[in-house]
Amino acid sequence: MAGQIEFREIGTKFSPWRFSVAPMMEWTDRHYRVLARLHSRNVRLYTEMVTSAAILHGDRERLLGYDAVEHPLAVQLGGSDARELAQAAKICAAFGYDEINLNVGCPSDRVQNGAFGACLMRDPALVAACVAAMKDASDLPVTVKCRIGVDDQEPRPALFAMARAVVGAGADALIVHARKAWLKGLSPKENRDIPPLDYPLVHELKRALPEVAIAINGGVATLADAAGQLESVDGVMIGRAAYHDLSMLQEVDPVLFGVPAPFASGRLAVEAFLPYIENKLSEGARLADITRHMLGLFAGRPGARAFRRHLATHAVRRGADGQVVADALALVDHSFAPRASERLSA
Incomplete structure (x- = not known):
């Protein structure tokens, strides 16, 4: 968790x-x-x-x-x-x-x-x-x-x-x-x-x-x-x-x-977020109220648009749970190189 x-x-x-x-x-x-x-x-x-x-x-x-x-x-x-x-x-x-x-x-x-x-x-x-x-x-x-x-x-x-x-x-x-x-x-x-x-x-x-x-x-x-x-x-x-x-x-x-990030990738960070999501859903939270903060994740990577579309479409449905996020994650190409060099040289 x-x-x-x-x-x-x-x-x-x-x-x-x-x-x-x-x-x-x-x-x-x-x-x-x-x-x-x-x-x-x-x-x-x-x-x-x-x-x-x-x-x-x-x-x-x-x-x-x-x-x-x-x-x-x-x-x-x-x-x-x-x-x-x-x-x-x-x-x-x-x-x-x-x-x-x-x-x-x-x-x-x-x-x-x-x-x-x-x-x-x-x-x-x-x-x-x-x-x-x-x-x-x-x-x-x-x-x-x-x-x-x-x-x-x-x-x-x-x-x-x-x-x-x-x-x-x-x-x-x-x-x-x-x-x-x-x-x-x-x-x-x-x-x-x-x-x-x-x-x-x-x-x-x-x-x-x-x-x-x-x-x-x-x-x-x-x-x-x-x-x-x-x-x-x-x-x-x-x-x-x-x-x-x-x-x-x-x-x-x-x-x-000068220290490593908590997780080596955004995908791993989101996977670590899943137990928190399930815990909050069990307390009565709505999935869409949580996933609305995730729509900017993976911007610029192949599959990012499909990720956003999946969350926007499925998180609002009755009974939506953490599997919606897991399924959205699967739509992103996580092998794509991060944009750190682009950002740091901007």
């Missing part, structure tokens, strides 16, 4: 934030995270954002439950009430997470209506108070994921003010999406692509705060890009590119950590 595999072999010479997969609503759920972990021991995984209010008043097991194999695992919190966030942090610590991350970068309407996320870029003192409260409530590392500014803010003073405030409050790391967020006029999707990237500003922040762990996010799409960024910062966070192409994660351990 996937949950019985122990993958906490993290190289001590590397920053904990050297490579991570971004928290993404409706994408980085517990099924995706287990599958990702079977591709890399060392990648740091993040939950979908969960609000402090939901944790205090909602179904905590549904919101915070995870499989033990997912470590190292961080929970991302949304909120702006320091007392609520402190209570939520204490609860998350009891669940056994490895890090608590505060969302100061999401520009969605839901987040804006709650006056948190990217809105908080305008109030570094409030974010610092939230960080301090969470640090007091648990022994876990507390980190902040932010933008370089919002709306008409000048990025350099906005980012530096936020960084210095949260570091002064005890933040253990800062993860910077190297774009502004426009709270009005751009959708969340447009906010991921339209505002220009400013990597040099994040690099400057690292030079100004050499003792602070700084990770960069936004527009990094390949391991070659990641390796280049690691010459200037402590870590790289990748979102959609890592989600859609899990074979990238298969290369993270050997390329960025």
Whole structure:
């Protein structure tokens, strides 16, 4: 069973934030995270954002439950009430997470209506108070994921003010999406692509705060890009590119950590995932809710299209089980050479 595999072999010479997969609503759920972990021991995984209010008043097991194999695992919190966030942090610590991350970068309407996320870029003192409260409530590392500014803010003073405030409050790391967020006029999707990237500003922040762990996010799409960024910062966070192409994660351990991947191939990783699938199905999960995270597997290999088609067609059927995945695997030419050289030279 996937949950019985122990993958906490993290190289001590590397920053904990050297490579991570971004928290993404409706994408980085517990099924995706287990599958990702079977591709890399060392990648740091993040939950979908969960609000402090939901944790205090909602179904905590549904919101915070995870499989033990997912470590190292961080929970991302949304909120702006320091007392609520402190209570939520204490609860998350009891669940056994490895890090608590505060969302100061999401520009969605839901987040804006709650006056948190990217809105908080305008109030570094409030974010610092939230960080301090969470640090007091648990022994876990507390980190902040932010933008370089919002709306008409000048990025350099906005980012530096936020960084210095949260570091002064005890933040253990800062993860910077190297774009502004426009709270009005751009959708969340447009906010991921339209505002220009400013990597040099994040690099400057690292030079100004050499003792602070700084990770960069936004527009990094390949391991070659990641390796280049690691010459200037402590870590790289990748979102959609890592989600859609899990074979990238298969290369993270050997390329960025100098250790073998957990399994020698994506096929073996998926086979190791099958007992987890059967276990979740026995608990009432739907196969399609699990296999939707697998559609990007084996991209570019002969049979990948047939693999996707088989999952899309059969996983939604009543009574569908792990055999659907096994049958889909059989449609892929697993002798085809991986695309590592293509990706690393991109």
